[in-house]
Amino acid sequence: MKNVGLVASSVGHVAVLAWALISLPSPGAHDVSDLEILPIELVSVSDVTDVVKGQSTAKVQKKVQEATRKAPQPEEKKPEPAPKVAPKPKQAEPQKQAEPEQPKAKPEPAPKVEPAPKPEPSPKPEPAAKPEPAPKPEPTPKVEPEKKVEPQPEPTPKAEEKPQSEPTPEEPKEAAPKPVAALPKIKPKAPPKPQKPAEEKRKFDVDSLKALANQADSAQPTQSGEQDQDASFGSRNGREAAAMTQSELDALRAQIAQCWSPPVGAADASQLAVKIEFGLDQQGNVNWGPQPIEYPANQFGVAAVESAMRAVRRCAPYTLPADKYDAWRRVRINFDPSDMF
Amino acid sequence: MPNEVVQTALASATADVSLWTLFMQAHIVVKIVMIGLLSASVWSWAIIIDKSLLYTRTKRQMDRFEKVFWSGQSLEDLYQTLSGRPNHAMAALFVAAMREWKRSFEGHARSVAGLPGRLEKVLDVTLSREVDRLEKRLLFLATVGSAAPFVGLFGTVWGIMSSFQGIAASKNTSLAVVAPGIAEALFATAIGLVAAIPAVIAYNKLASIASQHAMRLEGFADEFSAILSRLMDERG
Structure with a gap:
């Protein structure tokens, strides 16, 4: 009699354990999907929201920089309205006047560039002047460093290009297909040379033309160092x-x-x-x-x-x-x- | 070196984590705790089954006996049928009291004077013996119910302790290294609870049934002694 309970209990436990061992042998490994590791950088908002100290009279530079960087797009547009070239020469005159002034105002970029432009203007009036008109009217003071460099190098390549004209277009084709379309047009029409093709040409010419390479190098530091040269847009105390x-x-x-x-x-x-x-x-x-x-x-x-x-x-x-x-x-x-x- | 660590960690993570391997990997102390708790569970279930059967049987027999007892059947006849094998508590009370009664009237020297006192004594002794038999081993359930969680907790603490020692030794804090140790440690608490919960529930239930039966036996003993003393007075 007494053993009934013990036997039943033992049998029950054995049965339960056997069931447990069989039916829940392993709880299945968790499916862990590989998570991509995203590097996270914490950036304080104040970097963006705090206004840089500067002069309220200065114009916004960033837009100009963006515009110059987006140049490839304008390039394609400009060649099409080529007939408009006529007004540009008119503008070119003030630019020519402005050019001498600009180097005076900005001694830093000038030394490298100046030697080139002074001889050039006389042989190449139109090509050198035409690229400038479009960008210059907008940002008079700030843009100068960038654009001075650009127009000036352009004349030199063109002067040299006319002999070299054929090789230069071929080189850009590899790296920059879009400018290629613009370049052929430029040679006959000359006017609408945007800044970027010029820069690209410089970079491509760097291999062959040391002088151009120097100019191209000088252009980059001026872009990055703009804030040092010119007061950028901002309030006087950075708060107003x-x-x-x-x-x-x-x-x-x-x-x-x-x-x-x-x-x-x-x-x-x-x-x-x-x-x-x-x-x-x-x-x-x-x-x-x-x-x-x-x-x-x-x-x-x-x-x-x-x-x-x-x-x-x-x-x-x-x-x-x-x-x-x-x-x-x-x-x-x-x-x-x-x-x- | 880091690759090796990762591989070992993954290997142990994907290793077999069935109950059996959990048990076999466990520290010896944890194993002893698990085995002890398992046997406590087996034994407490044995008691639960045993007592449940006993109580239902006792209840049925008492019902039948009371029915017979109050049916007007002669006590002598009832005593004759039951004296051989008083197989339940109430019959044992009845037989003990009747035996004492008959012995008092046997022979020439009728010792009636102390009979009520002796009957009380005999009924008390038999009652306490029967109640003891009913409640025997219930205390084990109470002990398991209260102690098993602590024992399981001890096993868990020990297991976690040793798995932390494993971390300290391997200098690898990967969860995959710690997890099996903690799992096996928690397994001890699980067994403790598995043993304790039915024990507590069954103890409360069985104890209340046992006390009901004890009260019923007590009531019967009082009633029967009252009947016997009335008979004694009638016989004068």
Whole structure:
């Protein structure tokens, strides 16, 4: 009698274990798909949103650079409207006048380039001048370094090219098929030589023509070093015209920061970190609040909040993009001295 | 060198991780814990089955006996049929009391004076013996129910400890190296819970049934002693 339980229990356990061993032998390896490893680089937004210090009178350079880089596209377009060449010579005259001025203004690129252009203008009036007109009218001061280099080299290759004319087109064909189409047209019509084919030619000629290689080399550093030579577009203190490129919040913060005089005596900027909220109307006036949301937990808390609220009221009409009014109808902003100064 | 590490890690990751290999790879302490818990589980299930059968049988027999007892059948006849083999608790009570009763009236020296006291004693002793028999080994279930999780936890802690020692020794923190050790360690806790959960549930259930039966036996003993003392007074 007593053994019934033991036997039944043993049999049951053996059965369960056998079932377990058979039916769940291995829980199947997890399918791990190979994940592609993506390198991640952390970039601070402030690199983009902080305006570079510069002169407000300067024009934006980036667009010019982009335009010059996109040259291959304009090239194809320009050859087609070739008949328009007529107006260009008219423009060429001011350019010629401008050319002598430009080298004076920019001594750095000039030394290398100058020797070439001075003799050239006389033999090659039209080809040298025509490429310039199109780009120059737009960016007068900044573009000069780049374009001076370009037009000047062009004349030299052409002077030499006329003997060499046949070999040069062949070389570019390998690397740049598109310019090839433009090049044949250029020889008869001469006018619409864009900058890039010229650069490419230079690069291709680098092997054969050392002088051109020097010029091409000189062109690149001038492009990269533009900011050193010319003040780039920006506000005087790097903050004023922030709204142009900064996010709206950064812009607003910059405006408020100008009016903010943080309380004296706080040992540490983090002690003054305040979060306040306020409402703005369409004209940028404060119509609600400001109201503190977080007080810093120290003895400067009340003073910091007071100063922040004062700053918000004092700078009151804020210039913000009107079409995004919904975004800044109600603003919540962190006053953190370590961010704002 | 890194390639080798990766390969070994992958090899162990894709290795057989069935229950049997988990058990065979385990540290000796963990193995002992597992075996102990497994045998505790076997034994507690044996007790559960045993007691369940015993209680249902006891209940059925008591029902039948009470039916017969209260049917008006003569106690003498009932005693004659049961005296040979009092095969359940209530019959044992009845037989013990009747034996004492008959012995008191046998022979010439009728010792009636102390009879009620002796009957009480006999019924008490028999009752406690029968209740003991009913509740025997239930305590083992309670012990398994409360201790098995701890024992399993001990096995787990030990297994994880040794797998961390393995990490320290191999200086490889790959999860594939640690996982089998932790899996086998957790297996010990799993067995502990498998043993403990049915034990606890069955203990609560069986203990309540046992106490019901004990109360029923007690009630019968009281009633029967009342009947006997009335008979004794009638015989004068």
